Amino acid sequence: MDNRDYERDALVLRALANESRLKIIERLGREQACVCELTEMLGLDQSTVSKHLTVLKTADIVSGVRRGNHIYYRLLAPCVLSFLNCAASVHAKKDGDREHQGECNGQT
Amino acid sequence: MDNRDYERDALVLRALANESRLKIIERLGREQACVCELTEMLGLDQSTVSKHLTVLKTADIVSGVRRGNHIYYRLLAPCVLSFLNCAASVHAKKDGDREHQGECNGQT
DNA sequence: CCAGTATATGGCTATATGGCCATATAGTCA
DNA sequence: TGACTATATGGCCATATAGCCATATACTGG
Numbered sequence: 001m002d003n004r005d006y007e008r009d010a011l012v013l014r015a016l017a018n019e020s021r022l023k024i025i026e027r028l029g030r031e032q033a034c035v036c037e038l039t040e041m042l043g044l045d046q047s048t049v050s051k052h053l054t055v056l057k058t059a060d061i062v063s064g065v066r067r068g069n070h071i072y073y074r075l076l077a078p079c080v081l082s083f084l085n086c087a088a089s090v091h092a093k094k095d096g097d098r099e100h101q102g103e104c105n106g107q108t
Numbered sequence: 109m110d111n112r113d114y115e116r117d118a119l120v121l122r123a124l125a126n127e128s129r130l131k132i133i134e135r136l137g138r139e140q141a142c143v144c145e146l147t148e149m150l151g152l153d154q155s156t157v158s159k160h161l162t163v164l165k166t167a168d169i170v171s172g173v174r175r176g177n178h179i180y181y182r183l184l185a186p187c188v189l190s191f192l193n194c195a196a197s198v199h200a201k202k203d204g205d206r207e208h209q210g211e212c213n214g215q216t
Numbered sequence: 217c218c219a220g221t222a223t224a225t226g227g228c229t230a231t232a233t234g235g236c237c238a239t240a241t242a243g244t245c246a
Numbered sequence: 247t248g249a250c251t252a253t254a255t256g257g258c259c260a261t262a263t264a265g266c267c268a269t270a271t272a273c274t275g276g
Contacts, residue, residue: 016121122263
């Protein structure tokens with residue numbers, strides 16, 4: 001149980017460690033979307049969004065299927081949404097709570 | 109529930125998105141440790157380890173208390189350990205499983 | 217105080233990242 | 247086929263990151 005593949009783990013976490021990509025994930029957590037929708041939502045260059053999606057695909061966090069002229073992306077690993085709750089609770093703790101137990105479903 | 113602080117979330121995730129820091133977290137998840145123990149475990153320069161700990165401290169993931177000559181670090185946010193399980197399940201899926209539901213405690 | 221040990225900080229270099237623009241690719245529809 | 251739209255890729259630049267070495271700081275024990 002100790003032989004984690006830290007390199008792979010870090011790859012996944014690096015893919016998540018970006019504000020724009022977090023927004024993409026949050027969006028895809030609600031409903032699949034095409035690149036153009038994500039591009040409009042983020043207000044970034046389309047090529048930039050495409051690269052973000054490549055990063056997420058490489059980490060096996062999202063996948064896209066073509067439908068007609070569009071490619072619809074969806075979240076493959078919904079568990080990453082819990083990362084956001086945990087991440088949020090980390091600073092929630094800092095800015096108010098006392099000791100921060102629970103809040104995110106970690107095995108203490 | 110939509111006004112996430114993505115910047116703060118990304119800060120936390122960036123702090124986790126590094127192989128050496130993941131090893132530190134896994135270690136501290138088992139038991140607190142001083143810098144010198146972590147330095148030996150990682151086989152990196154002591155200054156490098158100290159900087160990693162600063163990153164983790166800044167993200168409120170760990171904190172250290174001095175005891176005599178040593179500073180003992182402990183994990184403040186044990187929920188981050190569940191990140192590792194989720195991250196692992198993301199590639200476990202790739203390398204075998206079919207659809208990857210559950211495995212990590214996300215709210216699907 | 218001084219010497220010794222543990223930790224932190226500053227300076228440096230090599231590499232990675234995120235953004236843009238320009239362009240290439242892949243599909244649709246006449 | 248050719249015009250059009252959606253997405254991906256390559257090139258570039260500015261900034262961030264991880265590592266090292268050297269040095270500073272903080273504490274302990276004589």
